[in-house]
Amino acid sequence: MEDKTMGNVWWKEPMRVLQYNLQVRDTPGMDAEKIARETEEMAANVVVMNVGGIYAWYRSKVKYHHVNEFLPEGRDLLQEWIDAFHKRNIKFVARFDFSITDDTTYQQKPQWFARHKDKSPYYRGEKRMGNWSLFLNTCATGGYRNEEVGVPVIKEVLENYDIDGIFFNAPFASACFCERCQEKYLQKYGKEMPDNPDDFESDWLSYCTKENIGVIYKAIKDVRPEVPMILYYCPFTSKTKAFGRFDRDNIYDRYATADLICTESQNVLSNGINEIPETIHPVLSMKAGQTEDGELLPFGIIHSCPGMDWRHVGLPENEYLPWMCQVPAANGTIWHSVTGYNDTITDKRIIHTITAVDKMIVKCEQDMHGAKSKADVLLLWNGSKAGKNWADILMKEHIQFDLMHDYRINKERLMTYKAVIIPEGFPVKDGLDKVLAAYVSAGGSLLAERCEPDEITQLADFFGVEKNVQKGEYLYASYMRFEGKGAPIKEGMDTDKAAFRGEVNYCIPFRETEVLMTLVPPFAPMEVVGAPPERASIPTPVTDIPLAMLHSYGSGKVLLIPFNYHMLAASFHLKDHYRMAYNMIKLLSGEDMLLKTNMPSGIQTTLYEKDNQILVHLVNETGQRPLMDTIPVYSLSCSIAIPEKKHVMAVRSVIGEENVSYKESAGRVEILLDKLEVWDMLSIDLK
Numbered sequence: 297m298e299d300k301t302m303g304n305v306w307w308k309e310p311m312r313v314l315q316y317n318l319q320v321r322d323t324p325g326m327d328a329e330k331i332a333r334e335t336e337e338m339a340a341n342v343v344v345m346n347v348g349g350i351y352a353w354y355r356s357k358v359k360y361h362h363v364n365e366f367l368p369e370g371r372d373l374l375q376e377w378i379d380a381f382h383k384r385n386i387k388f389v390a391r392f393d394f395s396i397t398d399d400t401t402y403q404q405k406p407q408w409f410a411r412h413k414d415k416s417p418y419y420r421g422e423k424r425m426g427n428w429s430l431f432l433n434t435c436a437t438g439g440y441r442n443e444e445v446g447v448p449v450i451k452e453v454l455e456n457y458d459i460d461g462i463f464f465n466a467p468f469a470s471a472c473f474c475e476r477c478q479e480k481y482l483q484k485y486g487k488e489m490p491d492n493p494d495d496f497e498s499d500w501l502s503y504c505t506k507e508n509i510g511v512i513y514k515a516i517k518d519v520r521p522e523v524p525m526i527l528y529y530c531p532f533t534s535k536t537k538a539f540g541r542f543d544r545d546n547i548y549d550r551y552a553t554a555d556l557i558c559t560e561s562q563n564v565l566s567n568g569i570n571e572i573p574e575t576i577h578p579v580l581s582m583k584a585g586q587t588e589d590g591e592l593l594p595f596g597i598i599h600s601c602p603g604m605d606w607r608h609v610g611l612p613e614n615e616y617l618p619w620m621c622q623v624p625a626a627n628g629t630i631w632h633s634v635t636g637y638n639d640t641i642t643d644k645r646i647i648h649t650i651t652a653v654d655k656m657i658v659k660c661e662q663d664m665h666g667a668k669s670k671a672d673v674l675l676l677w678n679g680s681k682a683g684k685n686w687a688d689i690l691m692k693e694h695i696q697f698d699l700m701h702d703y704r705i706n707k708e709r710l711m712t713y714k715a716v717i718i719p720e721g722f723p724v725k726d727g728l729d730k731v732l733a734a735y736v737s738a739g740g741s742l743l744a745e746r747c748e749p750d751e752i753t754q755l756a757d758f759f760g761v762e763k764n765v766q767k768g769e770y771l772y773a774s775y776m777r778f779e780g781k782g783a784p785i786k787e788g789m790d791t792d793k794a795a796f797r798g799e800v801n802y803c804i805p806f807r808e809t810e811v812l813m814t815l816v817p818p819f820a821p822m823e824v825v826g827a828p829p830e831r832a833s834i835p836t837p838v839t840d841i842p843l844a845m846l847h848s849y850g851s852g853k854v855l856l857i858p859f860n861y862h863m864l865a866a867s868f869h870l871k872d873h874y875r876m877a878y879n880m881i882k883l884l885s886g887e888d889m890l891l892k893t894n895m896p897s898g899i900q901t902t903l904y905e906k907d908n909q910i911l912v913h914l915v916n917e918t919g920q921r922p923l924m925d926t927i928p929v930y931s932l933s934c935s936i937a938i939p940e941k942k943h944v945m946a947v948r949s950v951i952g953e954e955n956v957s958y959k960e961s962a963g964r965v966e967i968l969l970d971k972l973e974v975w976d977m978l979s980i981d982l983k
């Protein structure tokens with residue numbers, strides 16, 4: 297058998313994916329030719345359409361596979377689609393969803409369905425108006441999702457249709473208390489399944505998903521090994537109303553039963569302005585979905601709507617555009633998800649916006665093909681709030697960074713970064729202490745945000761403090777004071793102090809440890825901070841309580857921050873806290889940072905390299921979210937380090953095609969870009 301998983305397979309080339317989430321009632325109006333032509337006009341080269349699971353969009357012979365009753369008589373719609381797309385060189389990915397099915401099947405095969413603790417099934421959308429059958433959640437370990445329906449359906453489609461890929465919607469196992477799941481849980485962990493899904497072992501649901509998808513994956517590879525399977529991965533732990541708890545995934549667990557992975561960065565605005573997703577969500581999801589070798593790129597699925605309750609209208613264009621652009625700018629593959637197809641999409645702005653983004657991607661995708669991230673800083677990553685907030689600080693300060701997953705600590709890879717950040721709560725275990733010590737000994741720099749006494753005493757010698765650490769109460773009305781040696785942290789800030797709140801771990805530094813910042817304790821209780829000013833003097837303007845300590849260790853340095861710095865930045869968005877973080881990283885990583893710029897914090901920058909090219913993406917997120925306007929930025933300047941012995945041949949504005957001027961000097965190139973609208977990529981061509 298020819299092994300097509302090696303070498304130049306289609307899914308290792310640049311892709312622009314468009315998923316039509318079809319409604320069965322629209323089936324009769326579908327014209328395959330027209331849909332394929334419009335897909336091509338939108339500059340997509342991969343299409344994803346409903347094929348099996350909830351509804352079969354072909355005449356399936358598998359029992360209990362519900363055939364779409366709106367399929368036209370005497371025609372094979374699925375075949376028509378595939379032919380029409382293939383004629384235009386558009387790959388066809390078949391979407392399957394075995395997570396729910398009909399009440400008629402439930403009555404015949406109740407053992408296939410997921411159960412609450414009280415054994416009742418999970419109904420899905422039982423209050424939906426209209427003449428619909430009732431859906432119920434299936435169990436990931438049951439026959440429907442495995443050998444009885446899932447496997448034969450997959451085989452039936454692969455044997456009869458020339459599909460190019462398989463995508464699983466809603467593949468995750470949801471909490472299930474059926475006898476079979478309880479038995480499996482007991483076998484795996486040697487204890488009874490807890491009553492509350494929140495108390496499940498942290499890898500249980502992931503394990504159930506892996507087992508189930510493994511069965512499907514094998515079925516695919518048995519029939520047509522060249523067909524890639526695309527599976528969701530979950531970059532953050534979260535909870536949803538429909539499916540319950542989602543645990544953050546290990547991407548390597550997902551790759552064990554998949555060829556490609558995808559994630560959603562749904563821009564849910566319908567939860568209200570206090571609940572809108574982090575601005576950096578897509579870029580962070582893409583960074584968290586990269587493998588160590590950077591060989592396979594994650595898909596970033598972006599829904600066209602401002603929340604599923606408003607799935608029939610589009611996201612505001614000025615918000616939608618840069619949100620989508622973050623995916624390719626973070627080296628992910630765009631995957632547009634729309635409700636219906638062009639004839640039924642009545643908000644035509646969705647079509648215009650997707651087309652605009654795809655055409656921008658076309659301009660830069662060949663340059664980006666095979667490019668690798670280039671970064672100064674490595675952020676240790678376990679999907680925590682602290683990690684996200686540090687990522688936000690780094691993005692706003694244009695500091696180039698990569699993530700290293702807690703489940704894949706790699707000393708050799710870590711050694712290649714100028715500075716490493718270990719955020720609050722990131723556990724030092726399984727030999728990480730030795731890895732960090734070796735890294736710093738060899739000249740690396742570590743920024744350690746440690747917020748519990750145990751976290752500090754665990755590595756006291758490394759941090760350069762006594763083992764005696766005590767945590768104080770939450771302080772208001774207090775400040776961080778820059779000491780003489782802390783001057784680099786206040787660079788660009790003409791002040792002696794910055795705002796502070798929080799709990800301090802009181803440390804006693806070794807004599808050789810440099811104290812860069814100290815605490816100015818509360819000048820007044822919170823209730824009288826405003827009045828009277830006559831008594832607003834600071835009673836103790838100077839203490840020796842350290843808030844930042846720099847310790848030399850081997851050839852390198854450790855900067856210990858003994859309080860929750862990331863929350864200070866995230867809670868108040870004061871520029872000082874971002875600026876100080878930048879200065880701390882600069883202090884650690886040296887003057888020669890890859891990218892230096894005074895661009896506004898709302899512009900996201902990401903940097904990549906190839907043999908004779910440096911590529912810099914600029915995505916304009918300037919303005920208050922959700923963005924009501926596109927605010928162009930003019931005269932953007934930046935300075936980029938160029939590799940030794942290389943020289944600049946040209947600098948191009950690849951997407952925006954704006955004017956660029958540049959000057960090379962002392963191993964760097966100074967670039968001036970006239971204008972940035974939404975997204976641009978600068979290519980620095982080297983010789």
Ligand SMILES: [Zn+2]
Nearest residue numbers: 435472474477
């Ligand atoms: Zn079950």
